[in-house]
Amino acid sequence: MRDLTVSAIDRQNILNNLSAVADIQAYLGIRGMFFQHEYRFTKAQVAEFYEIDYSTIERYLSQHEEELKHNGYEIFKGKRLKEFKTEFGWLLGDGTKAPQLGVFNFRAFLNLGMVLSESEKAKALRSAMLNIVIDGLNKKLGGATKFINQRDEEFLVSIAREPVYRKEFTSALNNYLDMGLYKYSVYTDAIYKAIFNENSSEYKQILQLEDKENPRDTMYAEVLKLIASFEIGIADAMKEKFEELGRKLTPGELNILIKKFSEQRFWIPQLEDARSKMASRDYGLRNIIHDRLKPYLKCLSVEDYQRFLGDKSKGLQDRIDESIEVFKRLKDR
Known part of the structure; x- marks a missing residue:
């Protein structure tokens, strides 16, 4: 079984397989806040799902900043933040007062779960991801990847x-x-x-x-x-x-x-x-x-x-x- 916590290639291969990402999202049944064509998740929502604290998220953002940003983690500021607050301010709590807001899309949300070693939910999700990818290939190809x-x-x-x-x-x-x-x-x-x-x-x-x-x-x-x-x-x-x-x-x-x-x-x-x-x-x-x-x-x-x-x-x-x-x-x- 591939270890997603150590292999950046394996992580990106899953995240670039949009069919597998859709299957994983359907499996998890989570939506987030639909904003500008994508589901978005605040740090508070991510922390709640993975059962971790803010400091853990910040540490992983620092360690994997380039990768997470590549896969959809963004910091909303200015006009974009204002539009986001207008739609979802009632869900943000104290976040409505912040001059900027870190936001995950679903791929970045999965990406964080791939590298989190402290979270049991992340560990279970990694195992499920690999199985979903394999099942998706089998469904598409009948198990025959030779050709x-x-x-x-x-x-x-x-x-x-x-x-x-x-x-x-x-x-x-x-x-x-x-x-x-x-x-x-x-x-x-x-x-x-x-x-x-x-x-x-x-x-x-x-x-x-x-x-x-x-x-x-x-x-x-x-x-x-x-x-x-x-x-x-x-x-x-x-x-x-x-x-x-x-x-x-x-x-x-x-x-x-x-x-x-x-x-x-x-x-x-x-x-x-x-x-x-x-x-x-x-x-x-x-x-x-x-x-x-x-x-x-x-x-x-x-x-x-x-x-x-x-x-x-x-x-x-x-x-x-x-x-x-x-x-x-x-x-x-």
Whole structure:
């Protein structure tokens, strides 16, 4: 079980999953004061719920100020405070006289509960949160996160183009590399290791794929695009080297070529982006850790959760059914 009190990534992953936040709010059944499109909670209300005192809230606000403000804790002043007092002054007591007022929205309210170690109610809420997140994924996906990447609307286009680029690479291996048939798996692994530091068998083990399952069917669209860029780029470089030498390349020569190719500076931002997406999405959506990609692990954004779990996300077969006529027209050209 993940410890929310120590992991900022795990906390933010829950708070950025707006569907899970809504489910948690429904579970708790608390509303607060609806002001400017959000439910708001004063420190007094927060202290009462978590059964803590003001000084504890102030201490955690000091320790986690940036995070809590990022997730919706605000200090109302001036016109905004006046409008808030006009609507809810009867609930504020002595707070109506204050020149400023610290206010939590629901995400900040949950955020505080994630870091509170003194509150038994916060501890129980943390456990409930994790269960609600898991239940939400199971409800949306039927427990199958292996192919959650395919719910992205960009995946279908990427996987449809993948065989074209793949064929260029395998043809280059056939035409320009002096090596037996096992070269296809060896140099597929070489590209995987250059991009995300894992070969095919390691990747399949981490994702618990069956022998006949294709790793690329589980990869995110951005990773597939980067693999395609590497494959056609290396294919072109192999052809150029073949023409320069007037013979097929040896495995050693191709190894040097791939190393130099992958170390070109213009790949750096693309490699870092692909590694970060793979590490972060697999951790947040599949509960999988890529040990070699830990330095690239970040929390998922609200947009990522919407992309794979929101209203626009769909299963691959649904997207194929919607796009079949388009693919037929493309095929007939």
